[in-house]
Amino acid sequence: MLRGDGIGPELIDSATCILNAIDANSSVKFSLVYLEAGDGALIKFNKALPESTLSAIRKSDACLKGPVGDSAADVILVIRRLFDLYANIRPLRAYPNTNSLHDNIDLVVVRENTEDLYLGWEFWSDEETVISLRRTSKKAIERISQYAFKLAGLRNRQRKVSLVHKANVLKESDGLFKRICSEVALLNRDIQYEEMYVDACAMNLIRNPQDFDVIVTSNLFGDIISDEAAQVVGGLGMGPAANIGNDFGVFEPVHGAAFDIQGKNVSNPTSILLSTRMMLQWLGTKHNDKQAILEGDRIEEAIVRMLVENKKTKDLGGTLTTKEFTRSVVSYLYM
Numbered sequence: 001m002l003r004g005d006g007i008g009p010e011l012i013d014s015a016t017c018i019l020n021a022i023d024a025n026s027s028v029k030f031s032l033v034y035l036e037a038g039d040g041a042l043i044k045f046n047k048a049l050p051e052s053t054l055s056a057i058r059k060s061d062a063c064l065k066g067p068v069g070d071s072a073a074d075v076i077l078v079i080r081r082l083f084d085l086y087a088n089i090r091p092l093r094a095y096p097n098t099n100s101l102h103d104n105i106d107l108v109v110v111r112e113n114t115e116d117l118y119l120g121w122e123f124w125s126d127e128e129t130v131i132s133l134r135r136t137s138k139k140a141i142e143r144i145s146q147y148a149f150k151l152a153g154l155r156n157r158q159r160k161v162s163l164v165h166k167a168n169v170l171k172e173s174d175g176l177f178k179r180i181c182s183e184v185a186l187l188n189r190d191i192q193y194e195e196m197y198v199d200a201c202a203m204n205l206i207r208n209p210q211d212f213d214v215i216v217t218s219n220l221f222g223d224i225i226s227d228e229a230a231q232v233v234g235g236l237g238m239g240p241a242a243n244i245g246n247d248f249g250v251f252e253p254v255h256g257a258a259f260d261i262q263g264k265n266v267s268n269p270t271s272i273l274l275s276t277r278m279m280l281q282w283l284g285t286k287h288n289d290k291q292a293i294l295e296g297d298r299i300e301e302a303i304v305r306m307l308v309e310n311k312k313t314k315d316l317g318g319t320l321t322t323k324e325f326t327r328s329v330v331s332y333l334y335m
Contacts, residue, residue, distance in 0.1 A: 001064050002053070002075075005038040006257025007267040008066025014269035014326040015064055015276045021330045022295045028280070033060065037075045038068035038257075048074035054082070062279050065252040066272070069259065073120070076243070079250055080113050085243035086140065087147045088113040088219075089278070090226040090254060096307045098234030098316050105233050106158075107212040108151060111222025112144040113243060118219045136173040136218070138180055145184040148216035152191050160192040160213035161185065164201045164221055177218060198225065205229050230254055237268030237315050240275035242282065251279040265321040268313040273299055273329060302332035 001016070003009045016032060023030050035053040042048040048071035057063050057079070068075045079085065088111035094100035121133035145163075152161045163181045167174040178195060185193040196204070198221045204211065205225060209232050217225065230239035236255035243250040253271035261267055280296030283289065306328055312318025313325050320328065 001032055001034045002037045002066055003034060004066030005040055005069035006067060006259045006262045008257055010267055010322055011269050011272040012066045014322060015272050017326050017330055018273060018276055018299060021333055025334050026291060026295055028292050028295050039071050042071050049078055062283055063250040064276060064279055065250055067253055067255060067257040069257040080243055083245050083248045085245040085250060086114045086143055087244045089242040089244060090239060092229045092233045092239060094233050095304060097310050098238060100233045102210050104210045108214050109222055109226040109229060110148040110214055110216045112140055112218050115140045116219030134173055136176055141177050141180040145181040145216060148214050149184060149188040149191050152214040158213035162212055162215045163195045164198050164215055164217035166198050201225055202228060205232055235315055237271050239271050240278050242278045249282045251275040265323055266314050267322050268315050269322055269326055270303060298333050302329045305332050
């Protein structure tokens with residue numbers, strides 16, 4: 001459990017309440033280890049991601065992470081590379097009585113998580129010019145494309161994959177992404193496949209978000225359009241995320257540390273609670289633990305029941321504080 005910065009500790013506390021309730025009422029048991037990472041760790045240890053934190057993460061089955069402040073790149077980007085968490089998965093769904101622009105939105109952004117401009121390869125070519133390098137590899141494209149098609153083929157999906165790119169301008173890098181993804185599509189003919197420029201996708205996410213099922217794209221584009229999609233379904237407080245590799249997963253809200261509301265007990269914990277649900281689903285699938293998957297589903301079902309009854313936090317037009325919302329979710333888990 002990485003407590004993070006800003007509202008991060010409040011959100012981790014909220015997730016802890018849920019996990020403790022599941023531990024007490026089901027066969028799914030947890031050993032929770034709290035670790036420091038982020039701005040606070042940088043001040044305390046002179047390193048945003050201390051070796052002691054990394055060592056503890058390596059010994060764990062999964063990691064639930066609160067948002068981090070200015071040192072975010074030195075935490076999550078490093079973890080993604082070290083554990084080869086190549087798939088960033090962001091499901092976005094329209095829930096009842098939220099600020100969603102449409103009622104029938106249920107999409108997933110599958111973002112390549114290890115390459116692109118986020119490698120931070122930048123240098124000054126002269127006193128007035130910075131050069132940024134982008135890496136795009138066949139291996140990375142193949143595995144993220146395969147992940148997207150596998151996800152689209154699940155029972156609860158619409159069996160559709162949309163590749164988002166800018167190959168008309170980035171002819172080599174996005175051209176490679178387009179070619180490799182289309183080859184994967186040929187091996188999955190039972191899945192509908194389409195291609196779309198990123199600017200058109202940005203427009204269509206506002207105009208017709210219900211037309212999307214699984215969006216697969218590169219690191220930078222995925223970061224931007226997934227935040228846009230989160231706003232379409234009610235705001236960043238509704239958006240969970242997972243960073244998944246072959247053997248490990250880190251789960252986190254899509255939003256930042258929100259220092260402006262730190263300590264005010266007004267943050268919406270839905271994003272981290274739905275991230276907790278994703279963690280339980282991933283652990284359950286990995287370890288063939290159907291009960292863990294069921295307990296994850298309970299979290300979402302409890303949140304939906306609350307929203308149907310218009311029990312919401314202030315960002316969604318409600319009156320509940322962070323702690324009140326969390327206590328209500330706990331009470332709805334085993335109703």
